[in-house]
Every structure is written in C-alpha cells, then in structure tokens.
Amino acid sequence: MKRILIVGGGIGGTILANNLARRLNHELHSGDVGITLLSASDRHMYQPGLLYVAFGRMTPDEIYRDQASLLEPDIAFHVDPVEEFRFEANAVRTASGKSFEYDYLAIATGSRPVAESIPGLAEHAHHVYTEAAALKTFQALRDFQGGKIVVAAAVPHKCPMVPLEITFLLHDYFQDRGLLDKVKIHYTYPINRVHSLENVAKWAAPEFDRLGISYETLFNVKEVDGAKRQVLSEEGSSVDYDLLIAIPPHKGMEVIEKNNLGKGGWIPTDRNSLRMENRDNVFVLGDTTNIATSKAGSTAHYEAEVLGENLAALVKLGSEVKTYEGKVFCFIEAGKDRATYASFDYNHPPQPQPPTQAVHWFKMAYNRLYWNSVRGLL
Amino acid sequence: MQDPQILDARGATCPGPLMELIAHIKLMDVGEEVEVLTTDRGSATDIPIWLRKVGHECINMREDAGVYHIRVRKTK
Ligand SMILES: Cc1cc2nc3c(=O)[nH]c(=O)nc-3n(C[C@H](O)[C@H](O)[C@H](O)COP(=O)(O)OP(=O)(O)OC[C@H]3O[C@@H](n4cnc5c(N)ncnc54)[C@H](O)[C@@H]3O)c2cc1C
Numbered sequence: 001m002k003r004i005l006i007v008g009g010g011i012g013g014t015i016l017a018n019n020l021a022r023r024l025n026h027e028l029h030s031g032d033v034g035i036t037l038l039s040a041s042d043r044h045m046y047q048p049g050l051l052y053v054a055f056g057r058m059t060p061d062e063i064y065r066d067q068a069s070l071l072e073p074d075i076a077f078h079v080d081p082v083e084e085f086r087f088e089a090n091a092v093r094t095a096s097g098k099s100f101e102y103d104y105l106a107i108a109t110g111s112r113p114v115a116e117s118i119p120g121l122a123e124h125a126h127h128v129y130t131e132a133a134a135l136k137t138f139q140a141l142r143d144f145q146g147g148k149i150v151v152a153a154a155v156p157h158k159c160p161m162v163p164l165e166i167t168f169l170l171h172d173y174f175q176d177r178g179l180l181d182k183v184k185i186h187y188t189y190p191i192n193r194v195h196s197l198e199n200v201a202k203w204a205a206p207e208f209d210r211l212g213i214s215y216e217t218l219f220n221v222k223e224v225d226g227a228k229r230q231v232l233s234e235e236g237s238s239v240d241y242d243l244l245i246a247i248p249p250h251k252g253m254e255v256i257e258k259n260n261l262g263k264g265g266w267i268p269t270d271r272n273s274l275r276m277e278n279r280d281n282v283f284v285l286g287d288t289t290n291i292a293t294s295k296a297g298s299t300a301h302y303e304a305e306v307l308g309e310n311l312a313a314l315v316k317l318g319s320e321v322k323t324y325e326g327k328v329f330c331f332i333e334a335g336k337d338r339a340t341y342a343s344f345d346y347n348h349p350p351q352p353q354p355p356t357q358a359v360h361w362f363k364m365a366y367n368r369l370y371w372n373s374v375r376g377l378l
Numbered sequence: 379m380q381d382p383q384i385l386d387a388r389g390a391t392c393p394g395p396l397m398e399l400i401a402h403i404k405l406m407d408v409g410e411e412v413e414v415l416t417t418d419r420g421s422a423t424d425i426p427i428w429l430r431k432v433g434h435e436c437i438n439m440r441e442d443a444g445v446y447h448i449r450v451r452k453t454k
Binding site for chain 1: 386387388390391392393394395396397398400404405420424427428431
C-alpha cells in the first residue's frame with residue numbers, strides 16, 4: 001500500500017486531500033493507497049472572513065465548518081498535531097505520541113502572526129489575523145469616536161491585499177457611521193509605492209487622494225511607543241496615532257522551526273516541483289513554503305491542484321506530470337462595494353482592471369462558495 | 379568565505395523582490411550575505427535605495443541574461 005500523509009487541514013491540505021481522494025478513488029477502495037490528514041483543529045476557518053468580522057459584516061460562527069464535513073469519506077482524518085518530523089524513518093510523531101509512516105508526505109501547516117516580534121506592536125496595535133484580534137478590532141472601531149487611525153503593514157504577511165482592503169473598509173465604515181469628518185486615516189507601506197503590485201498601486205494612490213487618505217511609503221515598523229502613541233520606522237521616520245491598525249509580521253509554525261525544517265518556519269521548497277529541498281518524497285504547499293510569492297489561499301489552492309495531479313501520477317505512473325508555474329488569483333476589495341482582482345504567475349505579471357461592483361459581488365459570493373471550493377467541487 | 383544565501387525572486391510580483399528581501403533580512407544574522415535574483419528592472423533600483431535608507435550594504439549588482447543578481451550584507 002502507498003501511504004500519502006498530509007499535515008495541515010487548512011485550505012492547502014484540505015484541497016490536496018480531496019483532490020487525491022477523487023483521483024485515487026479506485027486505489028483507495030482496493031486498498032492500494034491510503035490517504036491520512038493530520039491537523040491541529042477539528043474546525044476549519046475561512047480566514048478572509050476575519051476581515052469582515054472586524055467590521056461587523058460577518059460573525060465568527062459564519063467563518064467555521066467542521067473539518068471532517070469538508071473531507072471525502074475515504075480520507076483518514078485525525079486531530080493530532082505533528083510534533084516531530086522524522087524524515088529518515090519516513091514518519092512523523094504526533095502530540096498524542098503516535099507515529100504515522102508515509103511513502104509521500106505533504107506539509108501545509110500555514111503561517112501565524114507574530115506581532116510580539118516588534119516591540120510594542122502586540123500591546124498597542126489592533127489587527128485581524130486571529131479571531132480574538134478581529135473581535136477586539138471590531139470593539140475598538142465601535143468605540144472610536146474620532147482621531148487619527150494609522151494603518152501599518154509589517155512583513156512578511158499573508159494576503160498582500162489586506163493592507164489596502166482594510167484601509168478602504170475603514171473609510172467606508174466611518175463614512176457610514178457619519179464620523180468621517182472626525183477621522184483621519186493614514187496609510188503606511190514598506191516599499192516605495194502604496195502596494196507591491198505596480199498597477200494596483202497606480203490606481204490605489206489616486207483613490208487615496210480622492211478619499212482624503214494620506215499615505216507614506218518606505219515605512220517598515222520598527223517599534224511602537226504606546227506612551228507617546230507613536231510608530232517608529234526602520235527608515236528613521238515616525239508617525240503619531242490615536243488608533244493603530246497593524247498588519248502584523250508572520251512566521252511559519254513553531255513546529256517547523258523546532259524541527260529545523262526552515263528559518264522563520266518557511267520550508268525551502270522548489271518553486272516548480274513543490275518538493276522540499278533535499279527530500280525526494282516530501283512536498284510543501286501554502287504559506288509555509290519559502291517561495292517568493294503571495295502567502296494567499298489562492299496560492300495554496302493552485303499548488304494543491306498541481307500536487308494532487310502529481311502525487312496521483314507518482315502512484316499510478318511512477319513520475320510527476322505537472323509543474324507549478326506560480327499561479328495566484330487575488331480579489332481586492334476597493335471600498336464602496338467595488339472590487340477588482342489580480343491574477344498572475346511567474347511569467348505573467350498582473351494587469352488589474354479598475355474596480356467594479358460586479359467583482360465585489362463575486363467576492364461576496366465566493367465567501368460562501370469557499371466551502372465548495374475546499375471540498376474540491378469548484 | 380561562506381557562499382551567500384540565495385533569494386530567488388525571479389518573476390515574483392507580489393509581494394515582490396524588495397518585500398521578500400525585507401522579510402529575509404529579518405531572519406539573517408549581522409554580517410551574513412544574501413544574493414537576490416530578480417527579473418524586475420524596477421527592483422534593481424528600488425533595492426539599493428532601501429538598503430541605503432536603512433543602512434544595510436549593497437555589495438554588488440550584475441545583470442546576466444535578464445536576471446539581476448543583487449548581493450546584500452546585513453550590517454546591523
Ligand atoms: C484576514 C485574512 C484575510 C485573508 N484574505 C485572503 C484573500 O482574500 N484571498 C486569499 O487568497 N487569501 C487570503 N488570506 C490568506 C489565506 O487564508 C492563507 O494564505 C491560507 O489559509 C494559507 O493556506 P495554508 O493551507 O497554507 O494554511 P492554513 O489555511 O492556515 O492551514 C494550516 C493548517 O495547518 C494546521 N496545523 C498547524 N500546525 C499543525 C501541526 N503541527 N500539525 C498538523 N496540523 C497543523 C492548522 O490547524 C490548519 O488547519 C487571508 C488571511 C487572513 C488572516
């Protein structure tokens with residue numbers, strides 16, 4: 001029997017498991033293949049929903065489903081997080097003390113915000129990267145009666161669209177509450193334009209001008225001085241705030257660092273084969289790779305589809321059939337019920353179009369369709 | 379001398395070579411070097427500007443068949 005072990009039941013691991021279960025349906029039933037998924041939680045969170053939770057547009061219960069309900073029935077699923085990777089033995093050891101052996105391993109453990117890695121950030125800034133933080137942000141926005149809101153993005157962070165989206169949503173939120181004349185929004189960004197994608201930056205900057213949102217580029221958060229309500233940058237500048245909304249820096253999961261799989265929790269991964277460096281039968285997908293691309297659900301999704309096809313081909317044909325070409329597709333909420341999107345790969349930079357209402361409603365529909373997407377039905 | 383680490387940002391548009399470098403530098407020790415590979419001409423100017431601003435060192439830069447190799451040392 002060929003044993004395929006998937007570690008991580010987020011978007012990447014779930015799509016991969018379901019994709020494989022369909023491709024290897026016959027082999028699963030004949031007992032020639034076994035697919036096991038290990039995760040740290042019995043629930044699956046639709047993470048982009050956290051942004052809407054912070055603005056009172058979604059409630060937390062709407063962004064969770066039972067993980068088991070999303071999986072094809074032939075997948076063996078255990079809530080038993082991996083603690084040790086034993087590559088030489090082709091096995092992992094889990095929190096419960098069990099050992100799971102494999103012929104092929106796929107790692108998709110995701111990433112986590114580490115606000116605490118910047119002095120003062122965890123104590124004084126709000127963010128939307130965990131359920132608790134999103135709820136706290138929701139309350140802080142409800143309570144805010146006026147003053148200067150600073151949006152500060154630290155790197156690396158997952159979903160490169162969040163800094164812009166949160167800024168446009170802040171503008172709408174206070175406009176809808178009739179408080180806009182008392183609120184000043186100031187946006188900061190690490191590189192020398194307002195977004196990493198040049199064409200997105202080209203429409204976002206004039207849009208900020210039009211909405212009265214000020215901005216400052218080449219601003220990398222170094223420290224937050226809570227007593228002075230001031231953010232200091234690596235570049236030597238500073239900005240005062242009344243309310244600080246941060247995009248916290250991220251790392252991969254601790255288990256990756258502890259096992260020396262990669263600095264910062266990012267696993268060295270071949271950007272085309274998705275194979276872990278120096279490991280023949282270990283593959284990596286989603287946020288935890290060190291590939292220089294967006295840490296986004298859509299990246300994990302496209303990588304899972306390539307890996308699904310390749311692992312099934314390895315079982316059936318003995319070799320891989322596909323390469324990952326860097327495909328990513330991201331929606332960008334542009335405020336006032338308009339949105340656009342960026343679609344790109346290693347060889348084709350994105351050409352985003354001006355935002356429209358149609359794309360916004362498509363994104364709203366995707367918030368619901370997500371559950372079909374992870375089941376592999378879209 | 380140790381070989382520098384390689385940061386392969388060829389074809390990377392989002393978050394792009396400079397943001398990848400900013401993130402990567404955080405994980406390096408002072409004195410360590412990284413060679414950024416990028417196909418983006420804009421990054422070949424943006425990266426040295428940022429390095430100057432924050433005080434890390436751009437050791438050298440060369441172009442080879444459309445790929446810029448930018449060698450960087452973390453200085454603080
Ligand atoms: C506010 C917000 C907005 C976002 N917006 C977008 C968007 O609009 N578009 C987009 O494409 N992306 C968006 N993203 C990013 C997207 O959610 C992530 O990039 C995506 O979830 C990464 O998928 P993944 O499979 O790598 O990891 P995750 O989905 O994070 O899953 C990781 C899984 O690993 C499990 N795990 C962790 N440790 C262990 C262990 N030791 N053993 C076993 N299992 C373990 C976890 O329980 C989890 O199930 C957003 C994220 C946030 C927070």
